[in-house]
Amino acid sequence: MTHVPTGAPPGVPATKVAEFGSPLLLSEEHHLCPGCGHPVAWRLLCEVMTELALADRAVGVIGHGCYTQAAVLTDLEWLQCLHGRAPAVATGVKRVHPGVAVFTLQGDGDMASEGLHELLHAAGRAEPITCIMLNNGVFGDTGGQMTATTVVGQRTKTSLEGRDPGTHGFPIPVADLVRTLPGTAYVARGAVNNAGAVAQTKKFLRRAFELQMEGAGFTFVEILTMCPTGWFIPTAEGPGYVASVFEETFPVGQLKTLAPR
């Protein structure tokens, strides 16, 4: 293996080898915390929209949480709605514009705690929309309280000694639950804690939107992300925590994929 010497300045100046911007990002400035995984997920969403040529026929429905800024920072049409209700709202949009790519972007607090009812019924109806859940196991926007997906042992502001099943019960594996419903065409769980996971998650998102546009049915992508301020661990350890703790409860991968009908 060739080792690149890093102990001295390079002999030739570094050159830019790739453009990392996305045409759908309106600004690179955002208000999320350094170490947060959400912006990576938005970025993947923007790339997939661009690559599938869906940007000018897509409507996003967004819930409540830190990630809501995606509606400000991306050049897509967005409808902001009440906490948890995005799958119902997206259903109304899709029924009016069947040819449009309709998706929801929600956190685990929004989707699994507040809005599980709307999610399960949209999936049960085989509603041809794509629901994306950014799962960091806490209500990040309000400072890190326990949600329905907080893993056993995870410390949050409302489970200070760690989630205890005797007191708080068990986390709800949303993707696994959705997978069991006959109306779902595609269910996958990805992560954004390292480069390989990011690349894999992008493939999941891309496949979900492809199947939506092919009319296969309800599609769902859960994305494990880090919350540097809501977690009781050093920010730099966030990606490792996803791999060693979160993925124990929420294994990543494709859980279900059907051919288009």
Added chain:
Amino acid sequence: MAVRLLQGSDALAEAAVTAGCRFFTGYPMLPFTGLLESMARRMPDAGGVCMNAASEIEAVNMTIGAAAAGARAGTGSCGQGIALMQEAVAEAALNEVPFVLFNMARGQQDYFQCTRGGGWGDYRTITLAPRDVVEAVEHTQLLFHLADTYRAPVILLGDYLIADTNMSVDVSPRDYGPLPAKDWALDGSTGGTGSSRQIWSWDIGKANRPGRGPDGQWKHIADKFAAVAEAEQRHESFMADDAEYLVVSWGTSGPFVDYVVEELRAEGVRIGSFRPISLWPFPEAALAEAAAGARRVLVYELNAGQMLDDVRLSIPDRSKIRFIGGVSIDYSGMRQGELLQASAIRAAVRRVIDEGD
């Protein structure tokens, strides 16, 4: 003119479809159920969608999605079901998504619910209360127009007498004039243009084009409803010009009150009636004028006295006002009860007249 004999629920469905409603959803609850069933029958042929929602909360949020996408849309329920929808009605008022909410109420105990909201924020809802099926058909078409005019959710407050009575109605389309363009409605087409749209009750806008922000948006909403309050007051009066006794009632109580007014007039009593058609905005000025010459203003409604508050706010001399309604519950659970009878109303009016002074 297309006159048909229709049950109220079918007549409302016909009026909604004629008005261009193409998305409807709801969760069964009497007496709203008939309208939901009728829309489910009617919508496919009209090229629209009627969905079976899994709850009232899901129903109203589906409706917001369809309306934000540009469709004329409606939903409904009554009482407790409307209570579940209130949060979304408030959200729609604040993010300016127009739709028609049909409250086919049990009795008259939803007056506060419809006129005072129950959701969050400085919003109001235009609420029309028809006296019968004929007027309900008219109101349905008008409400779709008003919703689009003001970009706001609006309410038809009916009851089972509207839902379940057969009447001959004119179901031909009404033309209420031009409407502002729905250039705000989302169809996905502006993504990637640098001018993509966003609907948000905080009106944050985009990074490259900031919106009003929450403060500005909510002031804009407050100003809009102040203007609606001036422009959209509706009422009807009957034999009220020289009335010594003025009976104020609303909705399907109106015809019962008018019957009693006619009877007592024939007996020489100078009595008339006043009926707010828009419960919000309440026709304050018109009621003040109608009541100016009256010795007594009698408020009849089938609740513990909800419109009574609006009557008190409209009339400078509160000492004139007497409440002659009350909670009236029947065995069917529809909450009209024994007080909704001409003889009971007549007796209540007589008691006030006989008390003298």
